Amino acid sequence: MTTQTDLLEFFKALAEPKRLKIAGILAQSPHAVEELASLLQLSEPTVSHHLNILARAGLVRARAEGHYSIYELRTDRLEYMAERLLAKDTLPALANDVDMHAYDRAVLHNFSRPDGRLKSLPAQRKKLEVVLRHAASLFKPNKRYSEKELNTTLSRLHDDTASLRRGLIEFKLMQRANGQYWRTD
Amino acid sequence: MTTQTDLLEFFKALAEPKRLKIAGILAQSPHAVEELASLLQLSEPTVSHHLNILARAGLVRARAEGHYSIYELRTDRLEYMAERLLAKDTLPALANDVDMHAYDRAVLHNFSRPDGRLKSLPAQRKKLEVVLRHAASLFKPNKRYSEKELNTTLSRLHDDTASLRRGLIEFKLMQRANGQYWRTD
DNA sequence: TAATTGATTAGATGGTTGTCTAATTGTAGT
DNA sequence: ACTACAATTAGACAACCATCTAATCAATTA
Numbered sequence: 173m174t175t176q177t178d179l180l181e182f183f184k185a186l187a188e189p190k191r192l193k194i195a196g197i198l199a200q201s202p203h204a205v206e207e208l209a210s211l212l213q214l215s216e217p218t219v220s221h222h223l224n225i226l227a228r229a230g231l232v233r234a235r236a237e238g239h240y241s242i243y244e245l246r247t248d249r250l251e252y253m254a255e256r257l258l259a260k261d262t263l264p265a266l267a268n269d270v271d272m273h274a275y276d277r278a279v280l281h282n283f284s285r286p287d288g289r290l291k292s293l294p295a296q297r298k299k300l301e302v303v304l305r306h307a308a309s310l311f312k313p314n315k316r317y318s319e320k321e322l323n324t325t326l327s328r329l330h331d332d333t334a335s336l337r338r339g340l341i342e343f344k345l346m347q348r349a350n351g352q353y354w355r356t357d
Numbered sequence: 358m359t360t361q362t363d364l365l366e367f368f369k370a371l372a373e374p375k376r377l378k379i380a381g382i383l384a385q386s387p388h389a390v391e392e393l394a395s396l397l398q399l400s401e402p403t404v405s406h407h408l409n410i411l412a413r414a415g416l417v418r419a420r421a422e423g424h425y426s427i428y429e430l431r432t433d434r435l436e437y438m439a440e441r442l443l444a445k446d447t448l449p450a451l452a453n454d455v456d457m458h459a460y461d462r463a464v465l466h467n468f469s470r471p472d473g474r475l476k477s478l479p480a481q482r483k484k485l486e487v488v489l490r491h492a493a494s495l496f497k498p499n500k501r502y503s504e505k506e507l508n509t510t511l512s513r514l515h516d517d518t519a520s521l522r523r524g525l526i527e528f529k530l531m532q533r534a535n536g537q538y539w540r541t542d
Numbered sequence: 543t544a545a546t547t548g549a550t551t552a553g554a555t556g557g558t559t560g561t562c563t564a565a566t567t568g569t570a571g572t
Numbered sequence: 573a574c575t576a577c578a579a580t581t582a583g584a585c586a587a588c589c590a591t592c593t594a595a596t597c598a599a600t601t602a
Contacts, residue, residue, distance in 0.1 A: 180377055183377070204549095205550090255443075402580075426579060
């Protein structure tokens with residue numbers, strides 16, 4: 173959440189040639205807006221705009237001196253961000269608000285009729301597994317089912333209960349012993 | 358040169374919400390284009406486009422598997438770039454191709470008439486110093502000048518040779534002893 | 543106090559780019 | 573061989589953003 177906007181602001185700030193160059197110049201020594209405009213061959217408002225974006229990202233800071241605004245690079249902030257990139261849990265956290273089951277739902281939706289029955293069994297393993305996980309979810313954990321019960325439930329999904337049953341075993345979603353089946357959770 | 362485009366490509370690649378999220382997802386585990394499209398609620402061509410940009414920046418790599426393209430994050434590259442940011446000479450190098458005298462020239466141009474004489478002496482210290490450095494450059498290093506010679510040369514710039522002379526001393530651009538003047542280089 | 547100067551804000555414009563649909567390529571399964 | 577499917581490429585459109593000019597603000601100098 174905060175991590176995302178944080179990093180995004182940081183990257184956006186430096187993802188522009190002129191701003192990157194400004195950072196480079198300020199890394200050598202602080203400069204006034206007017207000077208930067210000359211060095212970069214840009215108008216002052218444009219430089220002001222860039223500096224504003226860099227400042228929002230925390231990368232530069234202005235101090236007033238006379239009626240100049242002297243901008244300097246905040247190397248501490250830069251180092252902090254670089255270290256966050258090196259931290260092993262920063263990037264994975266960016267996917268926190270992603271619904272990791274969206275793909276499963278999409279696949280399921282693609283292979284299902286409006287009434288919830290399957291149009292067919294997917295040929296691709298990746299998608300077959302999704303469908304089978306769905307099938308497995310029709311059964312309660314820690315409960316034993318006879319093959320007859322199993323087939324009855326599976327037939328709500330698709331006529332080819334044999335393939336479904338075989339898949340459930342093959343993908344280790346269910347286990348069998350003595351003619352009884354149960355979910356492996 | 359190469360450093361600039363390198364870094365720029367890196368920042369640009371990650372300066373987009375969806376691409377940043379893709380990096381986050383791939384940081385958890387490799388995924389196919391189709392899956393990413395579902396997870397991000399985007400079309401496959403769009404995801405392909407983003408992955409292409411990330412790949413150009415060296416941040417992801419694809420391996421073919423069936424007719425899927427499984428993309429994975431190149432953490433080595435990420436670490437390498439983060440360390441470059443932490444290196445003390447990376448940023449200053451970004452300003453290598455900047456003409457550091459552009460400001461001086463602009464100031465000089467602003468205060469000069471077409472014939473090269475000064476319209477006036479700048480009030481701002483920062484600009485006065487630029488003009489004075491220019492004045493100092495009219496003299497040879499390692500050579501002594503009498504005050505008469507000094508004034509003659511300075512008068513080519515401006516009538517107020519006294520102010521110029523005082524400024525040169527004050528800003529330590531020239532030194533005086535025994536009625537003689539010389540550049541301090 | 544008036545005038546000058548540096549910086550910022552407001553508003554307009556052109557270029558970049560994220561996104562989609564349609565078409566193409568290449569691979570797998572019938 | 574033919575069909576189906578995942579990925580990419582091509583092309584079009586819309587949103588965003590870098591840039592400029594004009595206007596405003598702030599602070600120093602005359």
